[in-house]
Amino acid sequence: MKKSTEILIIGGGATGCGVLFDLAQRGFKCILVERGALSMGTSGRFHGLLHSGGRYAVNDFDAAVECIEENNILRKVIPHCIEDTGGLFVSVPGDPLDFTDKFYFGCKQAGIPVEEIAIAEALRREPLLNPGITRAFTVPDGSVETWEACRTLTESAAEFGAETLVYHEIVDILKSQGKVTGAVAKNTVTGETVTIEADMVVSAAGAWGGQIAHMAGCEVTVYAGKGTMIAMNYRMVNTVVNRCIHPHDGDIIVPIGSVAVIGTTSVKVSDPDNYAIEDWEIKLMLDEGEKLIPTFKKFRALRAWAGVRPLYQDKSAGSDLRDVTRKYTLLDHNSRDGVDGFVTITGGKWTTYRLMAEHTADLVCKKLNVTRPGKTATTVLKNPHKDFAGQYFTLGQRLEKLEKGELSGQLICECEIVTRPQIEHHLAHNDWNIINDLRRDLRLGMGPCQGGFCTYRAAGIMHQHKQLSATQTNKALVDFLQALVDFLQERWKGMSTVLWGQHLRQMQLDEGIYVGLLGLDKLPTELSGTNQPRLGEIETEGYYEIGH
């Protein structure tokens, strides 16, 4: 298949989606290509923090300024993706006290509204906080719903005619006379390839940016900085809680949805697709969590994940990744490498995705010699969920609707309150039989049982809805079962690092269901699939971090 466009954007994380929307709004014909689902790389594997900039106020002043400016803008333009939790920076006993003054003045200087509050007030707001804290400051941190944001951006871009291709992996960058002229993408579900001709290619592939640049004949060094985090099955704080110290492992707890996420570690890994979560990371997170919330370890750890921060450096990075700036990098490969028609945007963090997109689009305009100013800082995006217009989604909203009888149909995922009509609506608008997409779209399987009951139910509904039995082909069934096994395996990867106590019992119940009752492991090999690459899923163990 062949397609042609003005701008081809590679990468469906927050940055890529932001670039797509920005350029589409400026009137360019655009296509975005993402190898997995939207926000499946680093953007979907962080702790969901919308930075106030306080984290960078001492060490990385420019990043701090960018954060607070973007924080203010994003609250206005994607309000339904942001929960205004507010943030606290607290010192626990033993933390160096000289840092707190530096922090306070750093925030002031960067324009971050910071205020010191009484310890009693901090404890009133967050009763589970360590009562021994010595100082407490408020900052405007928040939490973000990354899948919602990326979906909103691509859907808004579609209104300007932009196209988004998910489950398409770039296999080649096309060049002609030293200029990039497009790329070849392979559909990871069907195996078909599509050639996309473009006037300009923007790589927003984050930690994978080096690989894409290499295909275009440019050498870009992007280090993958692995960070591990744990979702605890309880929203033990309603405010983002930060340790008021130099950026450190496990110094942030972010309330998001029905959980609280603690993060993160920072370890350089050589391959952004292949890294493991180590036991020391889990132990460290729990120990550090305990310092902020003394009952931290008593809550159930639900799932751990890791993602890779894209850390761009022209020269070799030092051993401490936290010294690398979290500012982003925009490369024009014509001036840098003599390769025209190709731009790389990398580094940065989720909070600054819009700014990164705007600067990228400015560069694209400049290179194409046109003047089209960006408007994303003032364009409020439509909330695709009309039910909850303008509001940040919370589980309580679904619960309220359910209790009032306004949420019709069967309750399929009890933990996250997902109904059958919601699933059917999703299936009607998506071609792929990928249960993980249901998770990202609806939060199916994200609760304490981690898909124990709802995975079978969702699979059954999917099977019925897509009328797979009507085709009676083994291929369709094999693909379908593989999708089911993949989803369970994906949940397993996240769970197995934090299994002990009650959560381990929960896992054994899930095992009882899928092995004992369903016999999934005993479906004949030609049905239960092989060890071939997973259907429509790319094997990664990563997460992403909005930054440190």
Next chain:
Amino acid sequence: MNYDTVIIGAGLAGLTTACHLAQAKQKVALMSTGIGSLVLASGCIDVLGFQPAASQQPVINPAKQLGAFLTEQPEHPYHHLGQAKIEASLGAFLELVEGYEGSFDKNWLLPSTAGAVHPTCLAPKALAQGELSQGGSMLIVGFKELRDFYPSLISHNLNAQNLGVQSEAITIDAPPPLRERMNITPIELAHAFEQAEFRQQIVTEIRDKVKNCNRVGFPAVLGLQQHATVLADLERQLGRTVFEISTLPPSVPGRRLFEQLRHYFLQHGGRLTIGSKVVDGTIESGRVSQIRIETASRLQAIKAQNYILATGSIFGGGLQTDNEGRVWEAVFNLPIEHETNRHAWFDKGFLAPQGQPVARYGVQVNDRFNPVNSQTEPLATNLHAVGGLLANSVWTQGRTGDGVAVATAWRVRELLG
């Protein structure tokens, strides 16, 4: 009060032991935190379903394959029992319950909740009638209101495996009063099936569809107490063999089995205490002197001649684990051999053919099922461990969990009765 035997745990192993000992005229008490795990299981007795354990081919004759299985699994608790005792235990189990069918030398091959083949040794009649090797055509009926059963998925899988059956699926609305009640459980549906009018409406709805098939399969919801009547009535009205297929938990056949065993135990003079957690036990000079249970106001000591630990594995609550990598037995703190590095507890794959290593952990016993120390000396001669709590009893390995429960229960009755 003094008992001959106190049993801790109301799963398959605990209840079966309790019934056998009560039948042998012992004064027996059974203490349990909750109603046990039977309502989460299929209600069938799997003794040996796969050999080698990782094989995809179901075992047809478990008695014949047992030797090879024991060779493959040198530490499995079946080694303490042997073929004859396992066989005897199945016969003894059939004496306790009504409506179960099967024997050690033949597995039923039944459709699973996903349409895979579920080999099992003893099954309630309604499930056994789903035997796949009989061939022919079957209609699988589901209900829109029941979210825990998907007939088209089951049927599609059965057909694709070329098992010699042709199946068709149909999903209908549940008749009133359940119609449009979108979140009903299998238990609610089972109660509804006990109403003649409810059944009548289902029969009317599917009668035309049934004409072209030999058998009709329903989710396992065909009545609770009046299950036999419900089954017979549906068969009479439809003029076809009717069978059940397991659903997600709660399991109606599991609940029926629980009720049957509970009833048998009480009829034979047993004392059943559900809802009082056993918190600890004391071992003095090689004997258990007492256990203590939680009651409303205090811990109460219970004394008996013999004590049976049927608390299950990690899932059942018999073993406890924590994030430091510790594993301990919940009542007596019996020694449990285990890795302290939690990474060693799990395989990379959820559906690992060798099962999860953590499932091997458990209490080591001698041939009398007394827990032993690392020198294989008994820790208490009047304490016996049965069922899932035993070390190296990985139920996914060959699907032997129910067999271990039933056979160790019978063996302990022999030793104590």
